[in-house]
Amino acid sequence: MTQRTTLLIACWLLLAGASGALAQQQAAGPPPAAPAPRTIVAVDVVGARTVGARQVQAWADLRPGDLFSNDAAAAAIRGLFDTGKFSDVFVYRQDEPDGVRVILNLTEFPRIKEIVFKGNEKVGEKDLEEAFPPLIGQFANRAVLVRELQPLRDLYQEKGYYSMEAHLDSSVVDTNNLMQLVVTVDEGEKLKARTIDFEGNTVFSDDDLRGKMKQSTGGFLRSSTFKPQQFDADKEKIALWYRDHGYLDAQVTDVDMEFAEDRAKVDLTLHVEEGPLYTVGDINWEQNERFDDLAVASRILLEKDDVFRESDYQETLRALHSLYWDTGYIYITIEPEREIRDHVVSVTFRFQEGEPARIRDVRIVDNQKTRDEVILREMRLYPGDVFSNSLIELSQRDIFQLGYFNNVMPEFQPADQDGDIDLIMKVEEKQTGQFSFGMAYSAQTSVTGFIQIAETNFRGKGQNIGLAWQFGSRQRYIDLNFTEPWFLGTQTLVGVDLFDRYQYNFDDFYESRLKGAAVRLGRRIPGTRFSRVGLR
CATH class of the missing domain: 3.10.20.310 (membrane protein fhac)
Structure with missing residues (x-):
């Protein structure tokens, strides 16, 4: 006769502990022995809807021919739960004449078919979708999904919302075991910087350092909203400020953030290590063949015994590169070597000039x-x-x-x-054409309308053409102009203006009409690009 024994997860994991308790209650004899290991003749998978049976067997590490024991069953349960794909895992054994049949009874988490955001007013849905991991088609394991909310919190913190909270809801699961995941956001208010203080600074005052920061505690035309990326940039600005005044080792080593109870305000304390003051020592250069020492020296801003300023050092490098780049030496390599002794910085610039490029x-x-x-x-x-x-x-x-x-x-x-x-x-x-129209009224000209059309890059040839038309009962005019800035391929400008103008003066009872044309000529002034002399 075939005997079927049900082994649940609690039995496997608590068997060893339970035996001790039974020993105390049943002093008459030893605890019952665990079933002897038997060879697995088959592994059946029940309840897996989207995961293949072979994959389940691999995760459970149970295969025909293996020995089945309490430890093997417990390990299988742990392995299947660790995949994050199953909400329930049961292991059954069914004795057969030549071994044991193992039955894995599983309940899959539903898969996510859609993600919906609710409660977001200050951050757009597109930004949330980009920040949220791509979970469509994934198993809706709540323990895993809760961890996936962190990118949303990071996004809100970047925008200054430190009190933001998010939680997960799910809609009814359909017959295909698919569900809609609802992410509900409580955005809260933007975090404000209440105070900004410094510790460790002796060379510059708190006010000096605060003046280098974009982050502020508020004021005229200044926001106190805390912005993490901007704040990180401010820390680097402070270090650069020190380095530009000779404190090459200066850095912001730590930041204390003390939040108000409602997490709407924060007190910031920046810890500064200033380090020693550095001065300029000897400045030398080697292997410059294209330019003599005088030309190289004229580009160097560092002066011996001055405070070593990082900005002067970087500008010197740019000036030396520019000296060579302007004469075709684009492959120039300048290797500066710093030697520091007793807080004095000596620099040697070594040139590898290469050949000029055409x-x-x-x-x-x-x-x-x-x-x-x-x-x-x-x-x-x-x-x-x-x-x-x-x-x-x-x-x-x-x-x-x-x-x-x-x-x-x-x-x-x-x-x-x-x-x-x-x-x-x-x-x-970019768009170069312009079109405008409108109506106007004045006592002298009565009601007038106007249309203006202009194109500064006519036909893509760089030509300028324009039409201005004003019409009314007392004033009418039409102006047409055309300009060719490079006549016959030369730097000669030629322009033509045609006009027809009529005006009736109601107060003085006279009218005037003017028709005509004008020709404009111009030539670029030698040595300039946009200056011309002209005649019209």
């Missing part, structure tokens, strides 16, 4: 309307020229000042093994 090609990209030649004629560097960083910056400025672009960014690509480069000007075009 411009092989100049290309314009992302211009949908504006023609290449309109942009290229504003360039100060051309194919074959030696690379110059300052001329590229001037070209970037001149193109931007055309008024056709939101942004102009130079990019560089290696062109050949000689180190030459292709210069790519990447532009972002």
Whole structure:
């Protein structure tokens, strides 16, 4: 006869402890022995709706041919619970003539088919969706889901809401074991900085350091809302302020945050380690061949025995790089070596100059309307020229000042093994056409209407065309203008104006009419880019 014995989780985990208690109550004999291990002949999985039987067996670590025991059953239960996919796990054994059949009876958590946010008024749903983990299709294990709320708390804290609370609700589970997860948010109020104090500062006062921070405790046109990212940036600003006054080791080592009972206000205390004051020692340079010592020295801002200021040091590096970049040495490497003795900083700049680079090609990209030649004629560097960083910056400025672009960014690509480069000007075009209309009234002109149309980049050729039309019973005019800033491909401006104007003066009983045309000529002043002399 087949005997079936039900083994529940409580039996497996409490068996050892229960035996001690039974020994006290039943002094007449020893506790009952656990069933002897038997070979597993089959493992049946019941209740798994979306997880395969083989996967369940692997998690339970129970397979035909293994020995089945109390310990094996307990380990299987723990293993299945640890997956986070099951709300209930039961293990049954059924004795067979040649071994034991193991039955794993499971109840899966429902899967999430939709996530809905409620209560969020100050943070948009899109921001919440981006911060919340992608849980669609995942098992709705509440113990796991509660941990997933932390990114939402972090998001709210970044925006200053430290009292935010969130909890989970779920709607009715459908027949497919799918559910809607509802995340309800209690946003609370923004955290305000009540006080900002410092400890460890002797060189600069609290007011000096507070003045370097964007975070404030409120005041005229200043908000006291606590913003963590801004506050972190403020800590770095304080350290930079110290380093720029010779305290190279200064840092904000810790921050104490004491919250008010309602967590709506916080007292901030920043702990500062100032360190010693550093001064400038010897400044040397080596391996400069392209420029003589005088040219290099003219770019160095550090003076011996002065306070060692980090800003002077960084600006010196920029100036030395610029010296070389303006003459084509874009592959220059400057290796500064600092030597510190007794709080005196000596610096040696070592140059690896390389060879100058030339411009092989100049290309314009992302211009949908504006023609290449309109942009290229504003360039100060051309194919074959030696690379110059300052001329590229001037070209970037001149193109931007055309008024056709939101942004102009130079990019560089290696062109050949000689180190030459292709210069790519990447532009972002903007709307250049304008249209306006309206009505007006005055005692002299009565009711008038107007229409104005202007295009500063006509046909993408950089030409300017405009129409102004005003109409009414006492005043009418129409003006038409056209400007070609590069006539026949030269830096000569040619413009034509046509006009027809009529006005009736009601008070003096006279009228006037004027028709005509005007021609404008201009030429760029040599050495400038946007200055012209003209004649009309």
